Amino acid sequence: MERREFLYRPHIKWFQYGLVVFLALGSVLPNAVTAVARATAGGDFLSPAASALFFGLMTLVMFWLFRTMASTRVIVDTEGIRYLNNTKDFRVPYSEIESLKFSSIPYVGGWLKIKSHHPDIRLTVVLEELDELVLLLKQGLDAAENQSAYQRKKLFRFYKTAGIAAHSWNRLYRHFFTLAVASLLFAVLGIAAMVFLFASSAQGPALGLLLAAIGLTVAPGFSYVIGEVMAMIEFVRGCDEVDFVIPAADESKALRYYTIGFGIYAGLITAVSTTLFLLG
Secondary structure, three states: OOEEEEOOOOOHHHHHHHHHHHHHHHHHHHHHHHHHHHHOOOOOHHHHHHHHHHHHHHHHHHHHHHHHHHHOEEEEEEOOEEEEOOOOOEEEEEHOOOEEEEEEEOOOOOEEEEEOOOOOOOEEEOOOOOEEEEEHHHHHHHHOOHHHHHHHHHHHHHHHHHHHHHHHHHHHHHHHHHHHHHHHHHHHHHHHHHHHHHOOOOOOOOHHHHHHHHHHOHHHHHHHHHHHHHHHHHHHHHOOOOOOOOOOHHHHHHHHHHHHHHHHHHHHHHHHHHHHHHHH
């Protein structure tokens, strides 16, 4: 088994700073300013001061959580698993792993907990290529003759969930710019259509036309979700629990998924909008 290192995905590192800025500017700072203004005017400043303190503490907790995840490194080799972050650094040999626990929503997300006499290791599906780590972990436990640490059926179920999550995250990273541009473009078109509909009718637009305009605004997002569901269904069909195998990612099909998803979404919106327009 070759040495592998796993990290959390890059957006976790971005979130630790973005979330702090968002909470600070959106909640902490306004409440702090209000508290000072009320105190200066001789009014009651306790309520905004308490809000500023609450959101400030929440900001610190969230920053610590994301910072811990962003600093986490998981190293897997022939001897065991090593877990490192900004506060911990320890190694667990395969023979010392007591059990693998799973908390997950099948095919959606969750986390793996590795229990031993060391501190528990909790890994979420946001860890890059967690499916590959799960397979290496199983191989290491099998080589150490420690199969009692896991239940094969539950492990494979989580393996599938980790695989779906890994493939989905990879597709999102690869197509994020295109999705963002399409979302912005369709939002502008949808809003423009709604403004035109309200401006052109004193009684307000027909419900069917309004629904079509709203549907246009969110078309890329819904098309993406439908495409991801299609990819998930095809992934699950290719899984083989007997041989403990999941299908490799086929990124060439991603555009096809999203194109068909857009077609399905456009057909549904058109059908519903037309029906409402005719009934109205």
